[in-house]
Amino acid sequence: MSSDETPNVPTPRNSREAVREKAQQVHAQQSRARVMRRIIIGAVALVAVGAIGTAVAMAVNSTVSKPQLTPSGMEGDGVAVTSVNAASASDATATPTPAPGEAGETATPTPAPSSSGQVDIHIYVDYLSPGAGEFERANARQLASWISEGAVTVTYHPVSLLTASSNGTKYSLRAAAAAACVATHSPEQFYAFNHELLGDQPAVDSDGLSDVQLADLAGAVGVDNAKAVRSCIEDQDFVTWAKEATARALEGPLAGSDDLVLTSAPMIVANGEAYVGALKDPAEFSQFVLTVASDAYYATPTPAPDSTETPAPTETPAP
Numbered sequence: 001m002s003s004d005e006t007p008n009v010p011t012p013r014n015s016r017e018a019v020r021e022k023a024q025q026v027h028a029q030q031s032r033a034r035v036m037r038r039i040i041i042g043a044v045a046l047v048a049v050g051a052i053g054t055a056v057a058m059a060v061n062s063t064v065s066k067p068q069l070t071p072s073g074m075e076g077d078g079v080a081v082t083s084v085n086a087a088s089a090s091d092a093t094a095t096p097t098p099a100p101g102e103a104g105e106t107a108t109p110t111p112a113p114s115s116s117g118q119v120d121i122h123i124y125v126d127y128l129s130p131g132a133g134e135f136e137r138a139n140a141r142q143l144a145s146w147i148s149e150g151a152v153t154v155t156y157h158p159v160s161l162l163t164a165s166s167n168g169t170k171y172s173l174r175a176a177a178a179a180a181c182v183a184t185h186s187p188e189q190f191y192a193f194n195h196e197l198l199g200d201q202p203a204v205d206s207d208g209l210s211d212v213q214l215a216d217l218a219g220a221v222g223v224d225n226a227k228a229v230r231s232c233i234e235d236q237d238f239v240t241w242a243k244e245a246t247a248r249a250l251e252g253p254l255a256g257s258d259d260l261v262l263t264s265a266p267m268i269v270a271n272g273e274a275y276v277g278a279l280k281d282p283a284e285f286s287q288f289v290l291t292v293a294s295d296a297y298y299a300t301p302t303p304a305p306d307s308t309e310t311p312a313p314t315e316t317p318a319p
Contacts, residue, residue, distance in 0.1 A: 068240045071181070080155045081153070081191050121154045121270045122257075122269045124254070128166060128202065129265045132198055132266040140195060151293075160246050171202065174211060174239065175208070177241065181232035181238060189222055211233055215229065246262075256272055
């Protein structure tokens with residue numbers, strides 16, 4: 001065989017060039033892949049930044065468009081009840097007569113207004129608190145009677161200590177805000193609405209009433225300007241106020257006292273003194289109020305009589 005018939009075997013130089021060309025192709029493919037990844041990551045980042053910006057803008061716009069609202073007709077975060085309308089009084093007086101106490105008494109005397117004025121009663125209520133409901137049902141009749149007779153003034157303070165006890169619906173907070181809506185837009189019906197919320201309460205750890213149901217209840221007690229009341233309740237206008245009012249009560253001092261702070265709901269304060277008796281015993285509560293009224297009476301100085309001297313009789317000369 002002649003040398004001209006030798007097979008065409010690639011030289012080492014040709015092999016190196018083929019490998020180099022292949023490497024260049026792989027490098028180009030990897031470069032294109034890196035560029036595509038960067039483009040995709042950049043696009044995702046832009047979308048994420050845009051979404052965050054949109055969310056922030058919506059939150060800012062929401063805050064700006066809906067400022068924090070404060071209920072009107074309140075003093076010290078409470079609603080003073082100085083009179084009870086006929087319908088509310090009739091409902092309150094339907095409370096069952098308490099059983100005779102140990103002394104066999106069935107009637108509870110009315111605390112007479114002291115020389116310093118009426119007995120000043122403040123009731124801090126959480127509308128989900130079983131104790132608040134017990135106190136209202138047991139004492140509604142005599143409270144309505146005392147208010148009508150001018151013996152006491154009663155101020156209800158809606159608070160929300162049990163906000164976390166309604167399966168996430170925040171019923172305690174929303175009910176307090178709803179009470180503030182009625183106090184603002186229909187103050188004459190606040191007492192009746194407050195009584196209904198406490199008289200037929202949802203159970204602790206239940207969902208409670210929805211905002212629509214709270215608005216329906218307000219309509220059922222005959223609120224004035226029902227449309228405004230419903231809008232206020234369903235839009236949760238006073239939820240922030242209810243939260244802040246509760247914080248103020250926890251910090252103290254409570255309205256009508258020098259150094260008391262909110263420790264539970266209900267908490268009843270009369271002339272600056274906290275009631276620590278049985279919530280379901282109207283006779284015991286009545287005795288507490290009578291004692292407070294008596295203490296106020298005897299603590300008030302009695303005006304001294306005029307020190308005008310009686311002129312001595314003039315002797316009439318004998319005829």
